[in-house]
Amino acid sequence: MRPVSIIGVGCTKFGERWDDSLRDLVVETGVAAIEDSGVTGEEIDALYVGNMSGGRFVEQEHIGALIADYAGLSRLHIPSTRVEAACASGGLALRQAFLAVASGYCDIVIAAGVEKMTDVSSGVAADALAAAADREWECFFGATFPALYAMMARLHMRRFGTTRDQLSLVAVKNHHHGCLNPISQYQTEITVEDVLCSPMVADPLHILDCSPITDGAAALVLAPAEIAKKYSDTPIRILASAQASDTLALHDRRDLTTLDATVHAGRSAFQQAGLTPPQIDLAEVHDCFTIAEILAIEDLGFVPKGSGGKAVEDGMTALSGALPVNTSGGLKACGHPVGATGIKQAYEIALQLRGEAGKRQVDEAEFGLAHNVGGSGGTAIVHIFSR
Amino acid sequence: MRPVSIIGVGCTKFGERWDDSLRDLVVETGVAAIEDSGVTGEEIDALYVGNMSGGRFVEQEHIGALIADYAGLSRLHIPSTRVEAACASGGLALRQAFLAVASGYCDIVIAAGVEKMTDVSSGVAADALAAAADREWECFFGATFPALYAMMARLHMRRFGTTRDQLSLVAVKNHHHGCLNPISQYQTEITVEDVLCSPMVADPLHILDCSPITDGAAALVLAPAEIAKKYSDTPIRILASAQASDTLALHDRRDLTTLDATVHAGRSAFQQAGLTPPQIDLAEVHDCFTIAEILAIEDLGFVPKGSGGKAVEDGMTALSGALPVNTSGGLKACGHPVGATGIKQAYEIALQLRGEAGKRQVDEAEFGLAHNVGGSGGTAIVHIFSR
Numbered sequence: 001m002r003p004v005s006i007i008g009v010g011c012t013k014f015g016e017r018w019d020d021s022l023r024d025l026v027v028e029t030g031v032a033a034i035e036d037s038g039v040t041g042e043e044i045d046a047l048y049v050g051n052m053s054g055g056r057f058v059e060q061e062h063i064g065a066l067i068a069d070y071a072g073l074s075r076l077h078i079p080s081t082r083v084e085a086a087c088a089s090g091g092l093a094l095r096q097a098f099l100a101v102a103s104g105y106c107d108i109v110i111a112a113g114v115e116k117m118t119d120v121s122s123g124v125a126a127d128a129l130a131a132a133a134d135r136e137w138e139c140f141f142g143a144t145f146p147a148l149y150a151m152m153a154r155l156h157m158r159r160f161g162t163t164r165d166q167l168s169l170v171a172v173k174n175h176h177h178g179c180l181n182p183i184s185q186y187q188t189e190i191t192v193e194d195v196l197c198s199p200m201v202a203d204p205l206h207i208l209d210c211s212p213i214t215d216g217a218a219a220l221v222l223a224p225a226e227i228a229k230k231y232s233d234t235p236i237r238i239l240a241s242a243q244a245s246d247t248l249a250l251h252d253r254r255d256l257t258t259l260d261a262t263v264h265a266g267r268s269a270f271q272q273a274g275l276t277p278p279q280i281d282l283a284e285v286h287d288c289f290t291i292a293e294i295l296a297i298e299d300l301g302f303v304p305k306g307s308g309g310k311a312v313e314d315g316m317t318a319l320s321g322a323l324p325v326n327t328s329g330g331l332k333a334c335g336h337p338v339g340a341t342g343i344k345q346a347y348e349i350a351l352q353l354r355g356e357a358g359k360r361q362v363d364e365a366e367f368g369l370a371h372n373v374g375g376s377g378g379t380a381i382v383h384i385f386s387r
Numbered sequence: 388m389r390p391v392s393i394i395g396v397g398c399t400k401f402g403e404r405w406d407d408s409l410r411d412l413v414v415e416t417g418v419a420a421i422e423d424s425g426v427t428g429e430e431i432d433a434l435y436v437g438n439m440s441g442g443r444f445v446e447q448e449h450i451g452a453l454i455a456d457y458a459g460l461s462r463l464h465i466p467s468t469r470v471e472a473a474c475a476s477g478g479l480a481l482r483q484a485f486l487a488v489a490s491g492y493c494d495i496v497i498a499a500g501v502e503k504m505t506d507v508s509s510g511v512a513a514d515a516l517a518a519a520a521d522r523e524w525e526c527f528f529g530a531t532f533p534a535l536y537a538m539m540a541r542l543h544m545r546r547f548g549t550t551r552d553q554l555s556l557v558a559v560k561n562h563h564h565g566c567l568n569p570i571s572q573y574q575t576e577i578t579v580e581d582v583l584c585s586p587m588v589a590d591p592l593h594i595l596d597c598s599p600i601t602d603g604a605a606a607l608v609l610a611p612a613e614i615a616k617k618y619s620d621t622p623i624r625i626l627a628s629a630q631a632s633d634t635l636a637l638h639d640r641r642d643l644t645t646l647d648a649t650v651h652a653g654r655s656a657f658q659q660a661g662l663t664p665p666q667i668d669l670a671e672v673h674d675c676f677t678i679a680e681i682l683a684i685e686d687l688g689f690v691p692k693g694s695g696g697k698a699v700e701d702g703m704t705a706l707s708g709a710l711p712v713n714t715s716g717g718l719k720a721c722g723h724p725v726g727a728t729g730i731k732q733a734y735e736i737a738l739q740l741r742g743e744a745g746k747r748q749v750d751e752a753e754f755g756l757a758h759n760v761g762g763s764g765g766t767a768i769v770h771i772f773s774r
Binding site: 001021023052053054055056058059060061062063064065066068069073074077078079080081082083084085086092096099100102103104105127128130131132133134135136139243244245246247248249252260261264374375378379 | 388408410439440441442443445446447448449450451452453455456460461464465466467468469470471472473479483486487489490491492514515517518519520521522523526630631632633634635636639647648651761762765766
């Protein structure tokens with residue numbers, strides 16, 4: 001396997017993009033990434049696109065061929081592959097693209113992610129998202145997606161003393177970061193009191209504990225590291241790419257306060273990169289709910305199990321902290337177009353490592369980590385990047 | 388890239404499997420393939436599964452993690468990836484699994500495909516399948532999937548003199564083959580008159596020109612060729628794996644009587660294998676409609692453009708012909724569980740090359756080809772196999 005670099009990045013504005021279709025979003029981000037890299041269409045060997053539920057959201061499958069078509073590449077007949085692992089579809093697209101280049105099978109490969117979620121009612125969207133969980137053993141018995149994470153939150157609070165305010169502080173921090181990110185869906189500061197006063201979704205999770213419904217797309221251009229400098233002055237090296245799976249349903253897990261898929265993917269990624277958690281300068285983790293960010297920093301080994309809430313309270317994960325987490329605003333504030341999120345995370349890390357993150361720039365960031373989760377932990381994907 | 392072999396195969400009975408869920412089908416075929424290969428769970432490095440529209444058909448996405456879970460592999464946290472390219476999803480899963488082994492990144496990899504289509508009404512199924520075409524430029528204007536292939540058929544008849552009887556003969560032949568295949572959905576002989584007297588779907592295509600709605604699953608176990616003999620006395624070598632894309636909508640194509648994606652994938656596959664079309668002993672091609680088989684044998688180079696109908700009429704593609712095509716019964720008679728079809732094609736070729744195809748065995752078959760199409764040609768995938 002040979003080293004791989006990111007030589008171009010693109011991301012749309014995230015939000016309720018009423019005037020834009022799925023294909024508009026793909027074209028916008030694809031053009032941005034390709035222009036950023038300077039590659040030509042003829043140089044592209046393959047495309048991988050993450051999309052969770054085009055069938056439900058826009059009644060369109062066959063998204064791989066669609067994006068090749070709308071990116072103007074159909075005349076070149078370039079292979080284009082859609083991958084899906086629920087909310088980890090973007091991370092999975094990046095991983096497949098990485099493997100295609102690392103193996104030597106391809107040179108220039110596009111990894112993209114897209115989801116257009118606001119063309120359906122919120123009830124349909126919630127049901128489409130519930131397809132990430134175990135339909136037969138969870139949804140049919142009334143469990144919504146927030147309810148699954150609410151159970152994890154409740155047990156984490158009871159077992160480790162994690163407080164309601166610590167959950168809120170995750171949202172407060174990520175909204176603050178979102179205010180510094182021009183592409184983020186929410187550009188508003190919130191307070192701990194705002195979270196507590198927002199409507200209850202699934203006790204103990206309020207609506208401001210939950211990531212929103214979002215339209216958006218993101219894309220990366222990958223190349224072998226040995227030729228990356230030809231295209232970019234600031235190529236970003238992908239040091240590790242790891243994926244792990246777990247049971248779909250929570251009731252089969254050994255522990256509700258740990259995502260074992262994250263633990264396994266994280267360990268494998270650190271091993272591949274030859275790094276340890278303290279060496280990471282910033283991380284984008286999968287905060288689909290506030291509790292999920294706390295689980296993630298524990299399961300990735302950044303803090304001991306049970307102390308994630310305290311770490312947030314102590315400011316460790318703030319922009320000025322020892323390990324800034326979700327500088328993009330995370331899924332919570334930047335938004336969560338499910339198929340695009342994993343690519344957007346890598347986009348944010350790449351901007352930070354290139355020193356192009358503007359008001360939210362982390363000083364002298366050298367190593368960054370992106371952590372993308374499918375469903376309630378059935379899939380986890382971890383990438384580690386360096387300047 | 389290193390040589391790759393198939394060391395185990397499994398396939399469910401295809402048909403209306405009212406008593407079995409998607410997960411039952413996956414378990415049935417997964418166990419069959421793993422037992423056939425003799426690998427243990429601990430040896431499996433990754434899974435790839437093709438599934439077109441679990442979200443629409445059974446309201447379940449995240450099919451990769453689901454099958455790892457139901458195959459009893461979740462405790463091992465093995466990476467499991469769903470890929471989708473409409474009706475070519477199975478071929479795509481095989482291709483990704485092939486690349487994972489060929490690149491040296493993995494040793495033992497499972498390639499599977501599954502679709503459970505009969506849990507919804509036929510109207511919902513037809514609409515779910517229409518998501519393989521261009522929703523905005525075809526379906527919204529009233530084009531059904533059969534209507535798209537009907538246009539291709541009509542132009543092929545006008546331009547090349549292909550006859551209505553030649554179309555029917557594809558169905559007659561494939562039903563005959565289906566009668567010889569214990570897993571096929573239809574085990575009934577039909578006549579040219581039966582096809583003509585069956586209800587019209589989209590002129591000139593009658594219902595007996597169309598592949599059916601089917602439940603089914605299939606799986607293959609892949610390994611590096613150098614260790615394949617350790618697991619199987621009759622490993623089947625994968626000589627080539629090629630994929631190409633095209634516009635989703637027909638109106639953007641240069642020619643309605645050719646699938647350019649097939650042409651490009653076919654050429655690439657023959658080049659990889661170092662073979663020419665006359666060297667192929669049998670082929671499974673994507674006969675979602677009778678006209679599609681005629682287009683396929685032309686576009687793959689087995690016969691000159693325009694002469695596919697004549698080749699069928701002359702018996703070239705019959706079991707006793709120079710190039711037996713769709714000995715499994717094809718999509719037409721064996722059935723078409725869309726995500727499983729590409730894997731079932733490889734399963735049939737593997738059985739034939741192993742000499743285990745029973746009543747439909749092709750004598751001394753050495754080289755076989757499988758051709759899987761997504762939608763109306765937006766994706767095509769071609770694999771070539773040898774004993």
